[in-house]
Amino acid sequence: xxxxxxxxxxxxxxxxxxxxxxxxxxxxxxxxxxxxxxxxxxxxxxxxxxxxxxxxxxxxxxxxxxxxxxxxxxxxxxxxxxxxxxxxxxxxxxxxxxxxxxxxxxxxxxxxxxxxxxxxxxxxxxxxxxxxxxxxxxx
Numbered sequence: 001x002x003x004x005x006x007x008x009x010x011x012x013x014x015x016x017x018x019x020x021x022x023x024x025x026x027x028x029x030x031x032x033x034x035x036x037x038x039x040x041x042x043x044x045x046x047x048x049x050x051x052x053x054x055x056x057x058x059x060x061x062x063x064x065x066x067x068x069x070x071x072x073x074x075x076x077x078x079x080x081x082x083x084x085x086x087x088x089x090x091x092x093x094x095x096x097x098x099x100x101x102x103x104x105x106x107x108x109x110x111x112x113x114x115x116x117x118x119x120x121x122x123x124x125x126x127x128x129x130x131x132x133x134x135x136x137x138x139x
Contacts, residue, residue: 003041005084006056013064057084 003019010017022031027038034042035051042051043059050056061068061080068080081087090099105111115122 003053005053006041006043006060009057009060009064009067013060013066015060015064054084 007017007019022040032038034044034049037051039051041053041056042049043056045059050059057067078089081089092099105114112122
C-alpha cells in the first residue's frame with residue numbers, strides 16, 4: 001500500500017511504468033542499493049533511483065504538466081502539499097477552522113521586512129547533510 005500515491009501519480013500523469021514485487025523477507029543487496037532502509041517504494045528512472053514517496057512524487061511532478069504545471073499560477077501549492085505530504089497548510093492549529101490567503105509576498109526583501117516587523121528571525125535555517133541509518137541497522 002505504500003506505493004499507492006506513486007502509482008496514482010503515474011496514472012494521472014499518463015507516464016509508463018512497470019511494477020516489480022520484492023520479497024518481504026530476505027531482501028538482497030539490490031534492494032538496499034535502491035532503498036537504504038530496505039523499504040518500498042522506490043523509483044528507477046533511467047540511471048537514477050529515488051526512494052521515499054514524497055521525493056518520488058516531486059520527481060514525477062517535474063516530468064508531468066498534469067501533476068505540476070510549468071506556469072506557477074496554475075499550481076495549487078496548498079493542494080500539492082496536502083496530497084504529497086498529508087500537510088494541510090490551511091488548517092488552523094488553534095481552532096481547527098480553515099484559514100485563507102489574503103495576500104502573498106514573492107520578493108525576498110518583502111518577506112524579510114515582514115519577519116522583522118513581527119520580531120521573528122530572518123536568518124535562514126541551518127541545513128545539515130543527510131545521514132544514513134546507524135550501522136547496526138544494516139545487519
